[in-house]
Amino acid sequence: MPVEVILPKVDMDMESGQISRWYAKDGDAVTKGQVLFEIETDKAAMEVDAPSxxxxxxxxxxxxTTVPVGQAVAWIFAEDEAHTAATPASRAEAPALVTQKPTSVPGPADAQLPAVATSAERDAGIRATPLARRVAKEAGIDLASVSGSGPKGRIQKKDVESGVRNDAVAKPAVHVRPTAVEPEAALHASWLREGKNSELAPLVLIHGFGSDLNSWRPMLGGGALDNPILAIDLPGHGASTHNIPDDLHTIASLVEQTIAAYHSGPIILVAHSFGGAVATEMAARSHLDIRALILIAPAGLGPEINSAFISGFVRARTEPSLVAWMKQLVQDESILTKPFIEATLAQSRNVALREAQQLVADRFFADGTQVIDVRQSLGSLSIPVRVIFGAADRVIPATHAAGLPGEIAVHLFAATGHMPQLEQREKIMRILGEVSRSVA
Incomplete structure (x- = not known):
């Protein structure tokens, strides 16, 4: 049976919430724990994960759309489960109250629905936190005149308060709010979480070889963090350029340029596998205000690497051949869900993408050897560093964590493969929270 996706109750007084943004669309394959949509109430904004x-x-x-608590807003069907345009009856019989004309989506919401008046700011599509809206309303501030400092230009409480202070001194200047387009950046990137506390340093996530920024989404279902979270596609991966730089230094520079386009200020770098070598290079360069470094099964600490996996993974074009190599990534094969496999299979059939990744392999893992070495750079850092390995890693040996300086904290998880962020996601999220609080 399909699983209902309902609007949850996020505080005691909540009776309804507005869906401010969908992160997935009808027909998308989703993974349990992946962010589906964002809701706003009078008190808070919250992201809702997929229940299955x-x-x-x-x-x-x-x-x-403003939806009553407990009402179904979508359904998740199994891969081979038959479905029709008519949806199952929702848990709540009350009709949804809408703030704009709903799209033509079949289901219980097809009935004529009463419209609710909204503020001019909301109708204009301005991104602002509920608290910022309330402060602006009380102060008589037009949100259209406020420049947002949050992720993607979202207006925060402090942005509105700054406008109030300026108003007390002189006639406020007109601020041009950033448009809703993505900033110009060297590589593709996306905010996976806008965060509940804009004062905290954002986590910047850098994926490993053969992956992309969406590979981090399942990890985020393992716990809650208040930090904004930005993820980046490396060259030859995801939606980034297929032009592969000759050296790690240049890749680090591209990532730095991308981060600077999305955020200025302190950050915490979290990186996996090949991304770990890139992140270490960035930390050593000190071009950005990096407050901490968390490396998961990082490359660049030793010459050994599973060359058969690298070669086989890049060549695989069918599901059976791809799954055979994906099993090398994990100890717990239940992690390899059908949506996860299908998303990876879709990438494998993108010939240009795989050719670019072959160039990455040829350049940085030549002759089955890691020809990059960041061990000395890692040892020279003065910021907090955590290194995380799975003891059963079959891609990069966990023994590469040996011999690191004593001030670097090493976490070794038993019965865990090359992807601790999936197999031990609750513990990894706890580590991320600990590091974030320690540098706040």
Missing amino acids: SGILRNVTAAEG
């Missing part, structure tokens, strides 16, 4: 893995169907509440 499968195919998202029959999305009945568009962005901008």
Whole structure:
């Protein structure tokens, strides 16, 4: 049976919430724990995760729709489960109240629905936290005149308060709010979380070889963090350029340029595998205000690497051959869900993408050897560093963590493979929280 996706109750007084943004669309394959949509109430903004893995169907509440608590807004069907345009009855019989004309989506919301008046700011599509909206309303501030400092230009409480202070001194200047387009950046990037506390340093996530920024989403279902979270696609991966730089130094520079386009100020770097070598190079360069470094099964600490995996993974084009190599990544094969496999398979059939990744392998893992070495750079850092390995890693030996300086904390998880961020996601999220609080 399909699994209902309902609007949850996030505080005691909550009776309804507005869906401010969908992160997945009807027909998308989703994974349990992946962020589906964001809701706003009078008190808070919250992201809602998928309750199960499968195919998202029959999305009945568009962005901008106000929905009663407990009402179904979509359903998740199993991969081979039959579905029709008509959705199952929702848990709440009360009709949804909408703040804009809903899209033509089949289901219970097809009935004529009463419209609710909204503020001019919301109708204009301005991104602002609920608290910022309240402060602006009380102070008589037009949000259209406020420049947001949050992720993607979202207006924070402090932005509005700054406008109030300026108003007390002189006639406020007109601020041009950033447009809703992505900033110009060297590589593709995306905010996976806007965060509940904009004062905390954002976590910047850098994936490993053959992956992309979406590979971090399942990890985020393992716990809650208040930090904004930005993820980046490395060259030859995801939606970034297929032009592969000749050296680690240049890749680090591209990542730095991308981060600077999205955020200025302190950050915490979290990186996996090949991304770990890139992140270490960035930390050693000190071009950004990096407050801490968390490396998961990082490359660049020794010459050994599973060359058969690298070669086989890049060549695989069918599901059976791809799954055979994906099993090398984990100790717990239940991690390899159908949506996870299908997403990876879709990438494997992108010939240009795989050719670019072959160039990465040829350049940095030549002749089955890691020809990059960041061990000395890692030892020279004065910021907090955590190194995390799975004891059963079959891609990069966990023994590469041996001999690191004593001030570097090393975490070694038993019965865990090359992807601790998936197999030990709750513990990894706890580590991220500990590091974030320690540098706040």
